[in-house]
Amino acid sequence: MKPAPFDYVAARSVEHAVELLAGGTDAKVIAGGQSLMPVLNMRLGRPELVVDIGRLDVLNHVRVSDSGALLVGATATQAQVLAHPDVNRGWPLLATAVANIGHPQIRNRGTICGSLAHNDPAAELPATAIVLDATLRIQSSRRIRTVPAEQMFVGPFMTALTPDELLVEAEFPPPPAGAGWSFREFATRPGDFATVGVAVQLVRRDGVVADARLVLFGVGGSATRAHSAEEALTGSSPSRVEDQVRAQLEAELDPADDVHASAGLRRDLAEKLTIDAIAEAWARCA
Numbered sequence: 001m002k003p004a005p006f007d008y009v010a011a012r013s014v015e016h017a018v019e020l021l022a023g024g025t026d027a028k029v030i031a032g033g034q035s036l037m038p039v040l041n042m043r044l045g046r047p048e049l050v051v052d053i054g055r056l057d058v059l060n061h062v063r064v065s066d067s068g069a070l071l072v073g074a075t076a077t078q079a080q081v082l083a084h085p086d087v088n089r090g091w092p093l094l095a096t097a098v099a100n101i102g103h104p105q106i107r108n109r110g111t112i113c114g115s116l117a118h119n120d121p122a123a124e125l126p127a128t129a130i131v132l133d134a135t136l137r138i139q140s141s142r143r144i145r146t147v148p149a150e151q152m153f154v155g156p157f158m159t160a161l162t163p164d165e166l167l168v169e170a171e172f173p174p175p176p177a178g179a180g181w182s183f184r185e186f187a188t189r190p191g192d193f194a195t196v197g198v199a200v201q202l203v204r205r206d207g208v209v210a211d212a213r214l215v216l217f218g219v220g221g222s223a224t225r226a227h228s229a230e231e232a233l234t235g236s237s238p239s240r241v242e243d244q245v246r247a248q249l250e251a252e253l254d255p256a257d258d259v260h261a262s263a264g265l266r267r268d269l270a271e272k273l274t275i276d277a278i279a280e281a282w283a284r285c286a
Contacts, residue, residue, distance in 0.1 A: 003040035010052040014139060014168060017053050022141040022164040025049045029166060031075045034102075034110035035118035059168060062087065070094075070172040078107040078115075091172055093181040093199060097128040100183065103191045117167045119153050119222060122193040124185065126153045127215040127223040129170065131181075131199040137169040146171075156221035176203050176211070178286030182277035185218075186269050188260075194218050195261050196269040200277040202233070204285035209233045214278070219255040219270050226274070228252050238278045245278065246271055 007025075011017035021027050027049040030036050039045040053059060059073040062084045070091055072081060081087050082098045101107055101115070101124055115125040116136065129136075129149035136147045138161060152160050161167060175181070185197030196218040203211040212230040217223050228248040232241050255266035 001041055001043060004043055004046040006040075006047050007049045008052065009049065010055055014053075014056060014058065014166065015141075017051050017056070018139055018141045018164065018166050020049065020051045021166060023049075027051055027163070029053055029117070031114050032077060032109040032111045034106050035114050035120070053166070064090070065171075068174045070174075072112045072170045072172070074113040074166070074168050075111060076113075078110050078112060079104070081112055082107060090174060091132065093175070093183055093201065094128055094132060094172060096183040097124040097199060100124055100185055100194070100197075106191075113167045113170055116149075116152065116170060117159060117161060119155075119157055119159050120193070121156050121221055121223075122195075122197075122218045124183075124194065124197060124199075124217065127197065127199045127217040128183070129172075130215045130223055130225060131201050131213045132172050132175065133213075134173075135171045136167055137171065138165050139168045140165040150225065153222040158222075175201065179203050180281040180284030180286075182280035182284070184273040184277045184280075186273060193260075196255075196266050196273060198270065198274045198277050200274070200281045202238075202278070202281045202285055204282070208236055209238065209282075214274060216253070216270055216274065219253050219266055224253065226252050229274070233278070238282050242275060245275065249274060 025048040028047040029051050031054050059075040061073040062076045062080050063071050064086050065071050078098045088095045115123050134149040136152055138145050147160050180202045182200045185194040187194045198216045201213045202209055212233040214226040214229055215223050229245045232244040232248050249271050255263045257263045
C-alpha cells in the first residue's frame with residue numbers, strides 16, 4: 001500500500017517549519033521518517049501536508065551544555081546519540097535504550113525526538129526520558145515552551161504537542177551522582193518491538209534506596225511509571241522489599257490482551273524484568 005496524496009514542503013528554517021504547521025492544514029512533521037512513513041504507507045494517517053525538517057542543520061546536534069545537560073536536537077539520529085562518547089560516559093541508560101531500538105538501519109534514520117513525538121506504547125525512549133527526568137523544548141509560531149517528559153506522553157500515539165507545535169530539542173540532565181541504572185526488555189526476536197520493557201534508576205544513600213524511578217513500556221497505552229513500587233523501595237534495600245514491590249506492580253499494572261501477548265504474559269514479564277532491573281541498578285549504585 002502507498003500513502004494517500006499529500007503536499008510536501010522542505011522547511012528552510014525552524015521558523016518556516018512552525019509557520020507551515022500553523023497554516024490551518026492537517027500537517028505532519030518528518031525528520032527520519034521511521035515512525036511517520038509506516039503510518040502513511042498503511043494509510044493510518046492521511047495528512048494534507050508533510051513538513052520535512054531533515055535538512056535543518058540547526059536541529060542536528062548532540063552536545064553537552066555548560067550546565068552539564070545533554071542536548072539532543074530534533075534531527076539528531078539515534079545512531080548519532082549511540083556513537084557519542086559523552087552519551088556513553090554520562091548517560092549509559094540512554095545509550096543502552098537506544099541500542100535496543102530496532103536495527104542499525106532504523107537507528108541510522110530514526111531520531112530521538114521523532115520517537116518521543118510519536119509515542120508508540122512499545123517504544124523505548126518515552127520511558128527512558130521519564131526515568132532520566134528529561135525536558136522537552138517545543139516551539140510554535142506563538143511561543144516556545146518546555147514540558148517535562150512525565151507530562152509529555154498522554155496516551156497511545158498521543159502527546160502534549162498541539163498540531164502547530166514542533167519538538168525541537170530534548171534535554172537530559174546529568175544523572176544523580178552515584179545513581180545505578182538498568183534497562184531490560186523482552187522482544188520475540190532481536191529488533192522487534194518490545195513486548196514489555198522497563199527502565200530503572202536508583203540512588204543509594206546510607207545503605208538504602210533514597211530515590212527510585214521505575215518506568216515500564218508495553219504494559220499500557222503509554223510509558224507507565226510505577227509510583228507505588230517506587231514508594232515500596234524508598235527507604236529500604238531492594239532485597240528486603242521484593243515481595244512488596246511485586247505486590248505493588250501486580251496492583252498498578254493493567255495490561256491488555258492483544259495479538260502479540262496476553263495480559264497475563266505482559267504482567268508476568270513486567271514483574272520479572274522489573275525485579276531483575278532493580279537488582280542490577282542497585283548493584284551499580286556507587
